[in-house]
Amino acid sequence: MRSRLKLTAAVGAFALVAVAGVAAFYSVAGNAGNSASCSAARPVAARMAPLARGDVAAVQVHGTPLPTPDLAFNGPDGTPTTLSAFRGKTLLVNLWATWCPPCLKEMPALDALQSALGGPDFAVVAINIDTRNLDKPRAWLDKRKIAALPYYADPQAKVFQELRAARKVEGMPVSLIVDAQGCELAILQGPADWASADAKALIGVAMTRP
Template identity: 30%
Template sequence: MRRGLWTGFIIAGIAVIAVSAFEFWGRLGQGDIAPDLRLPALDGTTKSLSEHQGNLVLLHFWATWCPPCRKEIHALDRMARTFAGKGLVVLSISEDQQNAREILTRFKQSYPFSFPVLLDERGEAADLYRVFSLPETILIDTQGMIIKRFDGPQEWDSIRLLKYVEALLPPEKKR
């Protein structure tokens, strides 16, 4: 009987590892087409990824309760302002769930920034893009293909990242 119990535990453990590995390696990555998403925005409108085709898009998954997310928000805003009108669109996707509108409205008063906030209150966009930790940012090219995933906080206004993003901007919009 004990032998059967141990065998069951071992099989269950292997299954958990296999599912976790699939989830990790099954993530959308470089070269994959970014699935369209349509989410309500904090300003009351609805935004979709497809409406920004022809632009370089940064999908930034974050939450107000995430300290690294709060820390990088101003640097991300500086990047967004640097490339405003030059072909970069920043769409922040909030993973705040309960009372998200109220929490985000207060947050933006304390931490003002210029880019739109989309509400993913049920986590559907995070599931679609297989986001497992915050912050996570996905860079999408002008044709809707994923270029890069950034796991964890970044120094968005660093010279290195600014040059990286600038090189990817659509040439006709760089002026």
């Protein structure tokens, strides 16, 4: 009886390992496929690299663009949405919070960038990750007349955790430049003057096709 139980347990363990191995294989294969599709954006990234200077000198442009996690958050009306809903637009994805002074400092510049370039081909997606006092972020934006930015929020801050897991992001704010196919062209860990001529030049190239 004991030997039969041991055999059953061994077979079960083997099955679990086999299933996990198959899942891992398909996960890696899927990521490889995404990476391959993002490699087509290399020419755009190469044109962007020399423009990471001045007010956006700290932006890290990827030699090979990376698949961007399909971050999930709430739209302006509170309904769930994801980054893939913006497919077809170049995005500046920014995570911010009211407890982050550098985040607050760059919000007017992000608002100005959205006013200047926002439209069918580009959007600033600024996602608030406050987990307490959930009325505070909107009130802060209203008080400072930051009106061009639609209000996106993730009150569980899962978007930050997902980016940290995928990109080893450790601090705030963090901004990603994502192309129209959902490939991450560049990342900035820290604030920038996104309304500057340097930033607009960088974004302008990101909006071009390979």
